[in-house]
Amino acid sequence: MRTWISIALSLLLIASCNKTSLPAFDLSGRTMGTTFNITLVSPPDDTDLDALGAIIQDRLEYIENIASTYRDNSELSQFNSNPSMDWIAVTPEFCRMISSALDVSVMTRGAFDITVGPLVNLWGFGPSPEESGLPTEEQITQARSGVNYEALEADCDKFVVRKSLKATYVDLSGWAKGYAVDEIAAILDARDVDNYLIEIGGELRVQGRNPKQEPFSIAIEKPIKNNAMKYHALLLTDAAVATSGDYRNFYEHDGQRYSHTIDPRTGRPVSHQLTGVTVVSTSTAFADAIATALLVLGADEGWVLAEELDIAAYFLIRTEDGLKEISTTKFARLNRL
Ligand code: ADP
Numbered sequence: 001m002r003t004w005i006s007i008a009l010s011l012l013l014i015a016s017c018n019k020t021s022l023p024a025f026d027l028s029g030r031t032m033g034t035t036f037n038i039t040l041v042s043p044p045d046d047t048d049l050d051a052l053g054a055i056i057q058d059r060l061e062y063i064e065n066i067a068s069t070y071r072d073n074s075e076l077s078q079f080n081s082n083p084s085m086d087w088i089a090v091t092p093e094f095c096r097m098i099s100s101a102l103d104v105s106v107m108t109r110g111a112f113d114i115t116v117g118p119l120v121n122l123w124g125f126g127p128s129p130e131e132s133g134l135p136t137e138e139q140i141t142q143a144r145s146g147v148n149y150e151a152l153e154a155d156c157d158k159f160v161v162r163k164s165l166k167a168t169y170v171d172l173s174g175w176a177k178g179y180a181v182d183e184i185a186a187i188l189d190a191r192d193v194d195n196y197l198i199e200i201g202g203e204l205r206v207q208g209r210n211p212k213q214e215p216f217s218i219a220i221e222k223p224i225k226n227n228a229m230k231y232h233a234l235l236l237t238d239a240a241v242a243t244s245g246d247y248r249n250f251y252e253h254d255g256q257r258y259s260h261t262i263d264p265r266t267g268r269p270v271s272h273q274l275t276g277v278t279v280v281s282t283s284t285a286f287a288d289a290i291a292t293a294l295l296v297l298g299a300d301e302g303w304v305l306a307e308e309l310d311i312a313a314y315f316l317i318r319t320e321d322g323l324k325e326i327s328t329t330k331f332a333r334l335n336r337l
């Protein structure tokens with residue numbers, strides 16, 4: 001299921017009548033069970049696009065080999081299957097991913113929690129989906145007993161990580177896509193590509209200007225599965241955008257919707273009227289994780305936390321009268337179309 005499709009390079013045709021349009025190049029493919037799309041606008045003349053595509057593909061492959069729970073031999077899977085509760089030597093990159101994700105757990109008081117893995121798997125959103133209906137109370141209680149970010153520690157001076165619960169199972173799926181976007185941005189920055197858009201599975205980052213030499217226009221979709229319609233648009237440059245929604249990845253059972261975002265406090269998929277959260281920040285990894293946390297917390301608690309942390313966040317809420325939107329102060333200051 002998680003196979004690679006080689007990166008396709010194609011020149012985006014920019015209207016020739018518009019003399020100020022810049023040349024743009026598109027790189028796209030598959031990673032982490034989803035797609036990635038990169039647009040380079042007016043890269044330096046000596047940019048070798050084939051070589052750059054290969055470097056990006058290698059980097060994504062490398063990140064999956066560290067952080068995927070879908071690969072048995074990834075560093076994460078090996079850590080998860082290691083029963084030791086002593087410090088375990090890890091790669092610097094793995095250590096930093098764990099450490100940064102744990103920082104977000106602290107900030108969000110556990111709403112974002114990478115030790116949520118046993119529950120993700122139990123509810124059928126992990127690498128080996130459950131076949132037989134919904135989990136029982138007993139199974140939920142059992143899985144919850146292994147979920148606690150405080151039972152995971154990273155010491156990145158020594159590059160060691162330790163779990164203090166046998167049942168700890170780390171899931172970096174809510175972190176890895178945003179992280180990978182930032183890593184691709186670093187590759188492009190190092191090659192003096194000043195204008196780009198990078199998107200992996202809906203988490204994205206824009207830098208500089210679009211082909212029309214304007215800020216990028218980023219749409220926030222209407223929260224309807226398989227029905228991507230623009231609800232709202234932002235004009236952004238030098239920014240990361242992540243959206244968590246209960247409408248993208250879910251299943252229905254007896255008319256009830258089960259989202260892949262799990263509330264670690266209840267052990268259950270989130271179920272409230274908050275249908276989507278969009279976060280704008282400087283780091284895509286951070287935006288990705290915060291969007292998940294705010295979706296867990298719901299509109300009221302989520303908004304309060306986002307204001308407290310001075311985060312630009314936008315909440316879409318289902319009401320009897322249709323969709324209602326709420327923005328934090330910082331989000332309201334962003335440029336809208
Ligand atoms: P979204 O963009 O909707 O947030 P992501 O793919 O970025 O979706 O993240 C969802 C994944 O994060 C889930 O499939 C699961 O593996 C993991 N996850 C679910 N709930 C949490 C949580 N509370 N904290 C951290 N990770 C979570």
Ligand code: MG
Nearest residue numbers: 174243244288
């Ligand atoms: Mg996300």
